[in-house]
Ligand SMILES: O=C(O)C1=C[C@@H](OP(=O)(O)O)[C@@H](O)[C@H](O)C1
């Protein structure tokens with residue numbers, strides 16, 4: 059097994075990090091642009107493997123579409139290939155085949171898609187056999203498992219002969235990702251009308267326009283650099299994260315608010331955000347319903363700084379790249395953290411023992427990029443090592459190269 063040992067940071071840092079582009083925005087832009095039949099009008103697409111996989115599969119005539127471990131690629135392409143009548147086998151890693159997709163398949167079937175489960179009902183692999191419009195223009199869909207099903211359906215909705223009135227039922231998680239989808243559809247000339255009071259989204263039948271479109275930098279990837287400053291032992295540590303937008307489409311930009319409680323001040327500079335250290339608060343409670351991908355980042359900082367953290371809205375973490383609740387419980391325990399469920403399926407409390415971290419503590423990363431990146435800032439101030447560091451390629455292939463701007467490592 060490959061392990062990465064990061065030397066401890068010996069001196070303060072004041073440096074710039076050229077952040078990568080958002081894979082979420084890239085994967086939406088690619089689907090929308092394919093539906094618009096655009097060619098070379100997208101710029102700043104993500105280097106993330108999830109996005110590279112999306113590009114490769116959109117350009118391929120192969121009957122098998124292997125998304126590897128990319129959730130958005132699986133969900134968005136299932137809708138795209140269905141509505142464009144392409145016969146495809148959708149598959150991915152063993153973990154991808156444990157991530158639920160039944161809610162999306164049911165929705166697509168009721169619109170007219172012919173989809174078969176090749177193995178287990180409700181999960182990939184899937185066989186897509188074409189599309190014969192059912193005449194259905196009203197659809198209800200659950201919002202509590204993954205917002206990606208809703209984004210997938212919304213993006214194909216303008217192509218349906220009668221458009222779509224989508225009603226979201228139950229609790230809704232990851233809503234900012236649906237708003238991102240809506241904003242990107244609007245940029246490509248589509249009229250979409252959400253009515254959040256009644257939880258409906260109306261999309262008339264219409265054509266996407268081909269426009270020049272640039273992808274923003276990635277706020278989820280930015281979060282690890284906030285941790286770097288939060289955990290630094292040097293009071294004058296400073297980072298400038300280049301390319302981030304002040305009014306972002308990405309809900310994970312809320313990291314500025316979360317980290318202001320955990321010891322990081324962030325200011326917009328016109329070309330990104332400058333991060334500096336401030337005193338942290340004694341405890342924090344945060345609802346991650348709208349920003350599930352930040353939970354790991356925030357847990358590691360809170361545990362390492364011995365700040366009790368109450369978490370809600372983390373139910374969806376169990377069906378991501380790994381069961382992130384289990385992964386966090388197991389790995390935080392190695393650094394003296396205890397993450398316990400205090401209200402069934404609802405609330406967790408993270409506390410830390412405050413004891414020094416044992417030398418040679420190896421952090422297992424569970425094929426999850428965010429486990430590796432969330433623990434990396436701690437590796438710069440302690441003796442932990444990160445197992446299988448290459449997992450970062452899913453969203454942020456240049457992560458270790460950027461870390462080498464702070465400590466001497468071969469990346
Ligand atoms: O639509 C998107 O781009 C995403 C939505 C979120 O998933 P869920 O909607 O499943 O929470 C998020 O965790 C994922 O990283 C990206």
Ligand SMILES: C=C(OP(=O)(O)O)C(=O)O
Nearest residue numbers: 127128129130351378379
């Ligand atoms: C959950 C994630 O991605 P996806 O669901 O697209 O695999 C993620 O990037 O943290």
